[in-house]
Amino acid sequence: MNEEKNTIMLVDGMALLFRGFFATAFRGNFMKTSKGLPTNGVYQFMRYFLDAAEKFSPSHVICCWDMGSKTFRTELYKEYKANRSEPPEELIPQFELIKNVVDAFDIPNIGLENYEADDCIGTLARQNSSDNDVLILTGDQDILQLVDDGIRVAIMRKGIGNYEIFEKETFAGRKGLQPEQIVDLKGLMGDSSDNYPGVKGIGEKTALKLIQEHGSIDQILENLDKLPNGVQTKIRDDRDMLELSRQLAEIKCDLSVSCSLDNAVWQYDKKIVESKFQELELNNLVKLVN
Structure with a gap:
């Protein structure tokens, strides 16, 4: 029966971080700590993430990351993503910072050299979709190709709390073709x-x-x-x-990555999370984990 299934939320970490950074940076507000460390992307990432966790009530959460700009795709075609500018300097220190915050929630951070986060998400989604409900949280339309039995995609829309959910039964009616x-x-x-x-x-x-x-x-x-x-x-x-x-x-779904669900249970020690938020002077987030 459906209620016995776990809901595994796979988070597209880079999609949330970039989105969070640019959603707040356009006002020139980088929210720096007293030591001058920018935190705006981390702050907004957590607002998106905590909203999704509340809305979708996952039993398990895994966060996936790109591991640098060089991948097998850039080897196949050197112009792949070559139109992307370098990340803004205020964003660069936040790449590691956000992983530390995700760690504080006891959520696994998964990435594999030479592949994109999408490939890790695709692999983990396929591994877990026969016995669980998988929900992928992203802002990236490319991931829609993964929609399948047991795999839904939540595309984030403008603002916080707005999602467009895609699932297999209704996909063709909305998009005019099948996910694959x-x-x-x-x-x-x-x-x-x-x-x-x-x-x-x-x-x-x-x-x-x-x-x-x-x-x-x-x-x-x-x-x-x-x-x-x-x-x-x-x-x-x-x-x-x-x-x-x-x-x-094509998103690769056969990488040598795995994550034991025992390590991905969605439960965290509130004190550890609060102390991480306080360390980064993100006091507004403390009330969101009560």
């Missing part, structure tokens, strides 16, 4: 935020229509001669980039 088809969609249209092009001249509208009609890139390639001439030419001319873009878009 997102990889092929992005293979065709590319992704400007991750800086890979897909097939030159094929935008979202055409890509969506092709996937809806044929189901997958493999089926499109099998029926290439039945497509309009212009589309045929574009795909033939950019076949290598099509394959590469699909590879870049």
Whole structure:
């Protein structure tokens, strides 16, 4: 029965930290400690996180992180995410700081060199979804490809406490395709935020229509001669980039990462958390853990 299942919340740490940093930094308010350490990203991360923990009542929580900008994707395509600027200097010390705060809650921090947080999330979601309900907390639409039986995605919207929840039963009705088809969609249209092009001249509208009609890139390639001439030419001319873009878009779900659920139970020692908040002079957060 459903109520016997655990709810495992997988947190996309970088998505929350970046979002929290930029949501507060636009006013030039970096919330520094008396020693000059910026804490605005950490503060807002915790507000997002504690709101989600209250709303979704997880039994277990795991936080996943990128481990630097070099990954197997940048090896495949050196322009991958090359359009991203360096993180602001006020954010840099907060990368380690937030992990210390997550530690204070006794939540596992998971990351693997050469892979992105998404790949760790995908792997842990697949490992745990047959016997548990998995909820992924993120602001990143790429993760929607992981929606499946036992895996829901909560996309954070503007402000705090606003979420758009995606689950398998209603996904196709809302998005016009199945979660796993997102990889092929992005293979065709590319992704400007991750800086890979897909097939030159094929935008979202055409890509969506092709996937809806044929189901997958493999089926499109099998029926290439039945497509309009212009589309045929574009795909033939950019076949290598099509394959590469699909590879870049796909979240890996078979990494050698695991996390024992015994180590991820959502319960914390209030005194340890309060003393961490006080150390960082984040006294406004203390009342949120009462």
